[in-house]
Each structure stands twice: as C-alpha cells, then as structure tokens.
Amino acid sequence: MKSVRMLGSVGSQVGKSKRFILKEHFRGLPKKSDFQLVEEDLPALKDGDVLFKALYLSVDPYMRPTALRHPTGITMFGSQVARVLETKNPAFKVGDNVVGFFGWRSLTVVNPDEVMSPYGGKSRPYVLPDFGEVPLSTGLGILGMPGNTAWFGLTKLCDPKPGETLVVTGAAGAVGSIVGQLGKILGLKVIGFAGSEDKVKWLTSELNFDHAFNYKTCNVRKVLSEAAPNGVDCYFDNVGGTISSDIMESMNNFGRVAVCGSISSYNAESRPTAPVTQPAIVMKQLRVEGFLVTRWSNLWFEGISKNLEFIKEGKLKFKETIVKGFENTDEAFIGLFQGENTGKAIVEA
Amino acid sequence: MKSVRMLGSVGSQVGKSKRFILKEHFRGLPKKSDFQLVEEDLPALKDGDVLFKALYLSVDPYMRPTALRHPTGITMFGSQVARVLETKNPAFKVGDNVVGFFGWRSLTVVNPDEVMSPYGGKSRPYVLPDFGEVPLSTGLGILGMPGNTAWFGLTKLCDPKPGETLVVTGAAGAVGSIVGQLGKILGLKVIGFAGSEDKVKWLTSELNFDHAFNYKTCNVRKVLSEAAPNGVDCYFDNVGGTISSDIMESMNNFGRVAVCGSISSYNAESRPTAPVTQPAIVMKQLRVEGFLVTRWSNLWFEGISKNLEFIKEGKLKFKETIVKGFENTDEAFIGLFQGENTGKAIVEA
Numbered sequence: 001m002k003s004v005r006m007l008g009s010v011g012s013q014v015g016k017s018k019r020f021i022l023k024e025h026f027r028g029l030p031k032k033s034d035f036q037l038v039e040e041d042l043p044a045l046k047d048g049d050v051l052f053k054a055l056y057l058s059v060d061p062y063m064r065p066t067a068l069r070h071p072t073g074i075t076m077f078g079s080q081v082a083r084v085l086e087t088k089n090p091a092f093k094v095g096d097n098v099v100g101f102f103g104w105r106s107l108t109v110v111n112p113d114e115v116m117s118p119y120g121g122k123s124r125p126y127v128l129p130d131f132g133e134v135p136l137s138t139g140l141g142i143l144g145m146p147g148n149t150a151w152f153g154l155t156k157l158c159d160p161k162p163g164e165t166l167v168v169t170g171a172a173g174a175v176g177s178i179v180g181q182l183g184k185i186l187g188l189k190v191i192g193f194a195g196s197e198d199k200v201k202w203l204t205s206e207l208n209f210d211h212a213f214n215y216k217t218c219n220v221r222k223v224l225s226e227a228a229p230n231g232v233d234c235y236f237d238n239v240g241g242t243i244s245s246d247i248m249e250s251m252n253n254f255g256r257v258a259v260c261g262s263i264s265s266y267n268a269e270s271r272p273t274a275p276v277t278q279p280a281i282v283m284k285q286l287r288v289e290g291f292l293v294t295r296w297s298n299l300w301f302e303g304i305s306k307n308l309e310f311i312k313e314g315k316l317k318f319k320e321t322i323v324k325g326f327e328n329t330d331e332a333f334i335g336l337f338q339g340e341n342t343g344k345a346i347v348e349a
Numbered sequence: 350m351k352s353v354r355m356l357g358s359v360g361s362q363v364g365k366s367k368r369f370i371l372k373e374h375f376r377g378l379p380k381k382s383d384f385q386l387v388e389e390d391l392p393a394l395k396d397g398d399v400l401f402k403a404l405y406l407s408v409d410p411y412m413r414p415t416a417l418r419h420p421t422g423i424t425m426f427g428s429q430v431a432r433v434l435e436t437k438n439p440a441f442k443v444g445d446n447v448v449g450f451f452g453w454r455s456l457t458v459v460n461p462d463e464v465m466s467p468y469g470g471k472s473r474p475y476v477l478p479d480f481g482e483v484p485l486s487t488g489l490g491i492l493g494m495p496g497n498t499a500w501f502g503l504t505k506l507c508d509p510k511p512g513e514t515l516v517v518t519g520a521a522g523a524v525g526s527i528v529g530q531l532g533k534i535l536g537l538k539v540i541g542f543a544g545s546e547d548k549v550k551w552l553t554s555e556l557n558f559d560h561a562f563n564y565k566t567c568n569v570r571k572v573l574s575e576a577a578p579n580g581v582d583c584y585f586d587n588v589g590g591t592i593s594s595d596i597m598e599s600m601n602n603f604g605r606v607a608v609c610g611s612i613s614s615y616n617a618e619s620r621p622t623a624p625v626t627q628p629a630i631v632m633k634q635l636r637v638e639g640f641l642v643t644r645w646s647n648l649w650f651e652g653i654s655k656n657l658e659f660i661k662e663g664k665l666k667f668k669e670t671i672v673k674g675f676e677n678t679d680e681a682f683i684g685l686f687q688g689e690n691t692g693k694a695i696v697e698a
Contacts, residue, residue, distance in 0.1 A: 065628060240627030245620075262627035271594075271624040278589030278611035279414060281639035288637040290630035 017042050017107035018326060020076045025068055029267050029337055035076060035330045048111040050092045052082035052102055052125075054326065057347040058140040059333040060174070061238075064266040066118050076104040076329075077118035080349075081128070081139045092127070099139045100125025106326045106349055119294060129304060134311055135320075141174055141344030142311070142318040148303035149260060149293040150178035150236075155186075156296070157258035157289045158234035162187030165228045167247050169215070170238030172199035174344035175260060177207060178307070179236045181316050184208045188234070191227050193220070193243065195339045202342060207317060220246040231255075239264045245275040251284055259290040267337055319343030366391050367675060369425045369453035375416055378616050378686055384425060384453075384679045397460040399441045401431035401451055401474075403675065406696040407489040408682040409523070413615040415467050425453040425678075426467035429698075430477070430488045441476070448488045449474025455675045455698055468643060478653060483660055484669075490523055490693030491660070491667040497652035498609060498642040499527035499585075504535075505645070506607035506638045507583035511536030514577045516596050518564070519587030521548035523693035524609060526556060527656070528585045530665050533557045537583070540576050542569070542592065544688045551691060556666060569595040580604075588613045594624040600633055608639040616686055668692030 021036040045051060057080045070077065084096040089112060092098070101115050101123050102108040117123035128139050141147060153175075160166060166183040170176040171192025180203065183190040192203045192212040203212035211227040213220075220243055224232065231252035237244050240262030248257065265272045280286060296303065310316035321341035323332035326349040336345055370385040394400060406429045419426065433445040438461060441447070450464050450472050451457040466472035477488045490496060502524075509515060515532040519525040520541025529552065532539040541552045541561040552561035560576040562569075569592055573581065580601035586593050589611030597606065614621045630637060645652065659665035670690035672681035675698040685694055 065632065237627065240631075241625050244627060259627050259630045262625065262631055265625050265628055273622040274625045275620040276590050276611065276614050276623045277626065278586065278593060278608055278639070279614055281608045281637065282589075282611055282641070283414065283639070285639050285641055285644065287639075288630065290627070290632070290634050290636075292631070292634055295634065 015042060016040065017105055019106070020104035020329060022067060022070065022072055022074050022076045025072055026064060026267070028269055030064065030334050032330055032334070037327060037330075042107055043109050045086060045088045045109055046111070048089050048113065049087075049109055050084055050089050050112055051086035052080075052098065052100065052108045052110070053085050054080045054082050054102065054106050054108070054349040055097070056081040056137040056140055057104060057326070057329055057349060058145070059329065059336055059345045059347060060145075061261055061263045061266060061336055063118070063333065064337070065262075070118070077101060078104055079140060079145065080105075081136050082108065082125075097128045097136055097139070098125040099128060099144055104329050117294065119292060126300075129301060129308075131308065132312070134308065137320060137322070137346050137348070138318065138344075140346060141320060142178055142307055142316070143304050145293055146174040146344055147178055147307040148296065148300060149175050150182055151303045151306055152293060152296045152299065153258040153260050153291055154179050154182050154234075154236055157291060158236060158256045160186050160188050160234050163189075164233035165189045165191065165230060166234040166236065167191045167193070167224070167228070167232050168236040168238070169193045169243055169247070170261065170263060171203055171209070171212060172196075172342050173238060174341075176236070176238050177203070177319065177343055178316070180209050181207050182310075183234075185310060185315050189228070191224070191232075199342055202319070215243055221250055224250040234258075236260060237262075240274075241265055241272060242274040245277050245280075248277050248280040248284075248286060251280065251286060253284050255284060255286045257286060257288040259288060263337070320346050322346045322348050324348045364391060365389065366454055366456035368455070369678060371416060371419065371421055371423050371425045374421055375413060375616070377618055379413065379683050381679055381683070386676060386679075391456055391458050394435060394437045394458055395460070397438050397462070398436075398458055399433055399438050399461055400435035401429075401447065401449065401457045401459070402434050403429045403431050403451065403455050403457070403698040404446070405430040405486040405489055406453060406675070406678055406698060407494070408678065408685055408694050408696060409494075410610055410612045410615060410685055412467070412682065413686070414611075419467070426450060427453055428489060428494065429454075430485050431457065431474075446477045446485055446488070447474040448477060448493055453678050466643065468641060475649075478650065478657075480657065481661070483657065486669060486671070486695050486697070487667065487693075489695060490669060491527055491656055491665070492653050494642055495523040495693055496527055496656040497645065497649060498524050499531055500652045500655055501642060501645045501648065502607040502609050502640055503528050503531050503583075503585055506640060507585060507605045509535050509537050509583050512538075513582035514538045514540065514579060515583040515585065516540045516542070516573070516577070516581050517585040517587070518542045518592055518596070519610065519612060520552055520558070520561060521545075521691050522587060523690075525585070525587050526552070526668065526692055527665070529558050530556050531659075532583075534659060534664050538577070540573070540581075548691055551668070564592055570599055573599040583607075585609060589623070590614055590621060591623045594626050594629075597626050597629040597633075597635060600629065600635060602633050604633060604635045606635060606637040608637060612686070669695050671695045671697050673697045
C-alpha cells in the first residue's frame with residue numbers, strides 16, 4: 001500500500017477493510033444476526049480506482065424493503081460520506097469529500113464509474129459542495145438524500161400553496177423534520193405526527209410546527225378536526241397504513257399526497273392491512289403519488305443549495321442522532337425501527 | 350294543468366307525479382324499505398319553469414356513498430333522460446330531450462337554472478345532441494356520464510400509450526366496459542376483471558378485451574403475471590379494496606391509476622380493510638388519482654362526440670340492462686350491488 005497518503009484526520013487503519021454482509025433477509029424487525037461483520041485485505045488500485053475512507057455512514061428506513069430486492073451474501077448497501085485517501089482517477093483528488101453508495105464498508109477500493117445504486121443502475125459518487133460551517137455528516141441528511149427527498153417531494157408532488165395545511169407523518173425523522181420546516185418556510189400551516197412526547201415537543205418548540213401529536217396516544221381524525229378545521233390540503237406520507245387512511249379521510253377535495261415511505265409496513269411478516277383509501281381518493285379527488293428521490297437526480301445540487309441557503313438564513317434546523325463506531329452500523333440501523341432516532345441517524349466511522 | 354301539451358309518444362299520466370323518497374340512510378346493501386314511493390299533484394309552472402317527463406332513469410353505484418351526504422326525506426337524486434312536455438322557459442322547447450338531475454321522479458316541474466347536482470352545486474340540464482340511430486337511453490350511459498367517465502378518466506389520468514397494458518376492474522359495468530374498449534382503440538393490451546363467467550366471456554368475445562378473468566374464482570396476481578408478463582402500466586379502478594392492492598403490486602414503475610369508484614366498500618358497515626398500498630406506491634413510484642367526472646364539465650360534449658364517433662365507426666359497443674317501469678327504480682338500483690347488470694343499468698319509465 002505504498003501509494004497511500006496518510007491523512008492524520010482520518011485515522012490510520014488503511015490496509016484492512018471492514019464490511020457488513022447481509023447474511024439473512026430480514027424477517028420482522030431487523031436483528032444483529034442478519035448481518036455479519038468481516039475484515040479483509042484491500043485490493044491494489046487499478047487505473048481508474050479510488051480508495052475511499054468512510055467518515056459517516058447513513059442508515060435509512062428504505063434499506064428494510066430494498067434489502068429484499070438483493071440476494072443475501074452481498075455487502076450491505078448504503079451511502080456514506082467518505083474521503084479520498086488514494087486515487088488513480090483524475091476526477092477524484094486526495095482529500096476530496098464525497099457521497100457515494102459504497103455500502104457498509106470502512107474502506108472501499110472502487111472505480112467510481114462502477115458504483116451501483118441499491119435501486120439498480122449506476123450511481124456515481126459526487127464530490128460534496130462547500131458546506132461552510134455545516135458539518136460534513138449533513139451530506140447524508142439535510143444536505144443529501146433526505147433533504148432532497150423533503151424538498152422535491154414537498155414542492156414537486158404536494159403542490160403546496162401559502163395558507164394551505166400540510167400534514168407530515170414520521171415528522172421527527174430525517175425527512176419529516178425537514179418537510180415540516182420547509183412547509184413553514186413556504187407559508188403553510190404544518191401539523192406533524194411522531195411517536196413520542198419528546199419528539200412532539202421538539203417539533204413545536206424548536207422546529208416551528210404549528211401542531212404536533214403523538215400518534216400512539218391520540219385519535220388522529222379527532223385531533224385533525226381540531227387542529228385543521230379547514231381540512232388538510234397536502235400530506236407528506238412517510239409511514240403508510242392506518243394513520244394514512246385516517247389522514248386521507250381528513251383531506252380536502254383535490255388534496256395532494258406525496259408517498260415517500262411506508263415504514264409502518266416494512267417489518268410486517270405478511271401483508272399488513274389498513275382501512276381502504278379508495279373511497280376518500282374518489283370522493284375527494286385526491287392525487288397520491290409515490291416517489292424515490294432519484295427521479296430528481298438532475299436537480300440534485302439545486303436541492304442541496306436550497307436547503308443550505310435556508311440553514312444559513314437560520315430558517316431550517318436539523319438534528320442528527322449519531323452512533324459512534326463503524327462496528328455499530330447494524331445497531332444504528334436496527335434502532336431506526338424502534339423509534340430511537342430523532343432527525344437523521346448517522347454512524348460516525 | 351290546462352297548458353300541458355300532450356305528446357302521444359310519452360304517455361298520458363301528466364297531472365300526478367311519482368317520486369321515490371330516500372327514507373333511510375343505507376346500511377349494508379340498499380333495500381326496498383330504504384325508499385318510499387309517493388304520488389303527488391304537480392305544481393303549476395311559474396315563469397322559467399319546465400315540465401319534464403322521465404323517459405329513462407339512471408341507477409349508478411355512486412349513489413350508494415353519495416346518499417350519505419344527503420339528509421333522509423329528500424327525493425332520491427339521480428339523472429334521467431327526459432322530454433319537455435310544457436315550458437315557460439325560452440331555452441327549452443316542447444319535445445326537447447334533455448339529461449338532468451331531476452332525481453327519481455316520473456314528472457318534474459323545475460326551473461332548469463335551479464337543478465342541483467347530487468355532489469352539491471348547480472347542474473343545468475342539457476339538451477341531448479343528435480345521436481342519429483343510437484338510442485336516447487345512451488345519454489345516461491355511453492353517451493353520457495359513464496361514457497365521459499371512461500373517456501376522460503382513461504385519457505386524462507391513466508396517460509395511456511400504445512403498446513402499454515391496461516387493467517380495468519368492474520370491467521363489465523357501465524364504465525368499465527367502455528374503458529376497456531377505449532383502451533383497445535388507443536392501442537393498449539387490455540385485461541378486465543368481472544364477477545361472472547358470462548361477463549368475462551362477453552368481454553373477450555364481443556368487446557375485444559385481450560384477457561378477462563372472474564375475480565371471484567382466480568388468483569389476481571397469478572393471472573396477471575401470465576396475462577401481463579411485461580407488467581401493468583395503467584389501472585382503471587372501479588372497485589377498490591383487495592383486488593386493487595393486488596393489481597397495484599403487479600404494476601410497473603411509474604404506473605398510473607385512475608380511481609373512479611370503490612364499489613367493493615360502498616356497502617360495508619364499518620371501514621373495510623385491504624392490504625396496504627403504500628409500499629407499491631412508493632417503490633414503483635405510482636401515481637394514483639381519484640376523480641369525479643364533473644371536473645371535465647367544460648369538455649362534456651367533446652367526450653360525448655368522441656364516443657359517438659367510435660360507435661358509428663363500429664369500434665365501440667355497448668350493452669344496457671333495462672328494467673321496465675318507473676316503480677321498479679329502487680329494485681334496479683339494488684341490483685347494481687348484486688352483480689345483476691352487464692353494461693349500463695337503466696330504468697325505462
């Protein structure tokens with residue numbers, strides 16, 4: 001490994017890479033035994049290759065359903081903020097900080113043109129723009145996939161207009177907490193649902209939500225009839241299932257629903273059921289659209305710069321739940337489904 | 350009633366009107382005792398009023414959920430093809446054939462500017478365009494609301510492209526049977542689901558559907574994997590519920606769903622449940638939109654003339670299930686929910 005240039009700030013474990021293998025397909029809640037942590041020698045770099053060192057890894061709810069589309073035995077997929085340690089590729093300089101789908105690996109030797117998205121298709125790592133004082137880890141959160149998911153999902157699919165009412169579920173999560181704040185910036189009344197009293201308090205006291213409720217202890221339709229007496233116009237759906245049926249029945253004619261996730265059903269063993277949504281969809285003429293943020297890849301940096309601008313203006317706040325240690329990536333992921341994180345869940349490698 | 354001009358062709362019962370009162374809100378399947386038939390004297394015509402005689406009355410699935418939005422005691426709402434018997438309104442001439450929301454009445458004295466839609470808001474009766482050889486009763490079917498529902502729902506919301514695959518449920522019904530034929534005219538592969546062997550046979554042998562299945566006896570996902578090996582691009586949903594969940598899971602990425610009705614849940618006592626649709630909506634990035642055909646009121650005659658053109662070209666066929674006798678309107682309506690009709694259900698007054 002003679003060509004490696006050591007950077008004091010990123011440690012000195014170059015030579016051995018650790019990675020998590022997806023050992024079993026998840027059944028019910030993901031558990032530690034679904035993964036296997038292995039340590040391996042790194043291959044030598046070929047022309048075009050780059051050696052990336054993970055600084056921060058992302059754990060996200062989408063990984064739960066997406067894993068079922070992959071065979072067991074693969075390196076667990078996922079994105080990370082990584083730094084270039086060594087390069088035989090002119091597009092990547094030593095010291096560059098990038099976001100890439102390198103999976104759950106501590107060190108990665110790869111040709112960037114060959115990196116695959118977990119959804120299928122290639123996904124080239126990109127060098128992070130200058131975040132100024134904002135931490136690099138946000139490249140996995142508010143200034144990355146979740147931030148763009150919130151910005152594009154809300155603005156492109158919910159068609160929000162000032163004075164309208166927006167409901168967001170999973171409101172204290174990585175995406176939901178941004179959606180609600182963006183809704184306020186755009187002049188909407190914002191109502192969030194989250195899963196604990198602490199989260200609910202954070203939404204109204206720090207994030208400027210108009211109302212927030214603990215879905216575990218409230219009657220959704222009743223609290224909406226009080227908090228949204230003029231009905232709901234936009235619904236950003238992170239959870240699916242029964243609460244979504246309830247919210248859709250509280251919507252106004254021609255309401256818009258952006259379906260971002262369905263975390264309520266990701267861990268179900270059989271197909272979960274919920275009250276049928278079609279009567280509300282027909283009678284209220286709702287438009288419901290699901291999306292993966294990759295559809296706006298061509299606008300990626302536009303989304304990041306918009307959210308960065310809002311952060312710098314003090315209009316947009318973020319929170320990260322950081323788990324330290326690459327070896328704990330599996331536990332950080334499992335925690336997503338136990339309501340443990342507020343804001344974006346990040347592993348600091 | 351001295352100003353009444355009798356028309357031999359429309360009978361001679363002018364003077365007394367019969368109407369059905371919505372006596373009880375439906376619970377479960379509608380039943381005869383939910384209605385009350387009464388006979389009354391007609392009021393004299395004031396300036397602007399018109400006396401309409403019902404020729405054909407429409408019974409439609411939408412009436413089931415919509416009735417719950419109205420108080421009991423009203424005249425049961427609905428549209429009819431009617432003829433002008435007497436007029437004090439310059440816009441309507443004696444002998445004109447019109448379609449109007451006069452409700453379940455044999456004779457109606459009303460100012461056309463005051464006629465209300467069952468959805469709320471005014472809905473002025475319109476004089477039927479010249480149908481040529483096509484029967485007037487189709488003004489309630491293929492050349493009226495159901496025909497426009499099929500044409501606009503399919504073309505405006507399903508975004509069909511030649512070579513794509515379209516699935517339609519309630520395929521032997523008033524709307525579904527037109528949707529499937531329009532799909533064929535537009536160059537799509539068309540698969541229908543209906544509720545009896547006779548209906549299924551009619552769809553493939555007479556209406557040119559590529560495939561049709563009896564949803565009561567088939568495994569929906571299995572038959573779709575065989576009949577639509579390239580997946581489903583467009584889904585015209587008349588029924589909602591479990592079959593819709595199944596079909597949505599068989600759809601391709603960026604599939605489009607037009608939600609026209611939810612007949613599977615109209616008669617449920619409590620909120621029925623079905624497998625949650627959000628996972629498919631997210632992962633396949635589906636767009637699901639509900640609609641009432643009234644949103645295209647400004648294009649109404651464009652839809653009618655399009656379907657009339659297809660009929661005259663021999664490309665579009667229709668079937669009517671006709672119940673004779675105004676007094677049997679309640680039974681014709683109840684029959685809708687017992688799978689009794691193929692094509693449009695009509696009462697001949």
